[in-house]
Amino acid sequence: MQAQQAMPDVDLVFHALGDPTRRAILERLSRRPATVSDLAVPFDMSLAAIGQHVQVLERSRLVRTEKVGRTRTCQIDPEGLSLARQWIEERKRVWEDRFDRLAEFLDEDDPE
Amino acid sequence: MQAQQAMPDVDLVFHALGDPTRRAILERLSRRPATVSDLAVPFDMSLAAIGQHVQVLERSRLVRTEKVGRTRTCQIDPEGLSLARQWIEERKRVWEDRFDRLAEFLDEDDPE
DNA sequence: CAAATAATAAAGCAAAAACTTTAGTAATGG
């Protein structure tokens, strides 16, 4: 029996964020939109490879793209990052809660 | 010429977060500490595999562990999550800044 | 129209990642 519940979105997002090239692409795009070719320039990697990374980012909603003519322009999609942020915040919340309850327990009548 | 700058910590953290089993472990640990064996129970996976995941989480500072006797107790280390959170917040900041500057530009004298 | 450009699909490949199994070591418990 497996434990994971089906959170396909979170899974896609964190998987996408797990690769350093994709994070570099996101850093670039957070400054300004760019075409796939633009994105490829700083990397020692084929255009095809960058295109594949962009597809991964798009599926995870970290990036939104639009193809006009023969060029595809990419920009940040806030949805994906927001999902990642929410997951982290929720862990933090639950974790901090634990200490609150612990403190509460320790404060009960007998402060020894 | 490669583009990535050396951010080994961020890299470790996001790589660790990229795996669903490890995220499930973190969700578990955010509720309460647990031993490696405890963590293994809900998974259809060998104890050794879970031990390996714990090691990855530890290296990325998402988890802190202490071995006392023959059992190793694991708990959340806030450091790793905080790093991930910072990276995401920074992306968000830069990205939102862009719109502020855009709005500023559009507001300049000629509001046409 | 012909040549160059931008992207992409497809197939293949090598390296990395996620496991497994086996064989330990070091506690602990009866």
Add this chain to the structure above:
DNA sequence: CCATTACTAAAGTTTTTGCTTTATTATTTG
């Protein structure tokens, strides 16, 4: 002690990734 438990190191296997190359499709441009 002896058996069990909790973990771990090591080695091997399978799957998944990240990439390449090649070939194709659409644009665009001279």
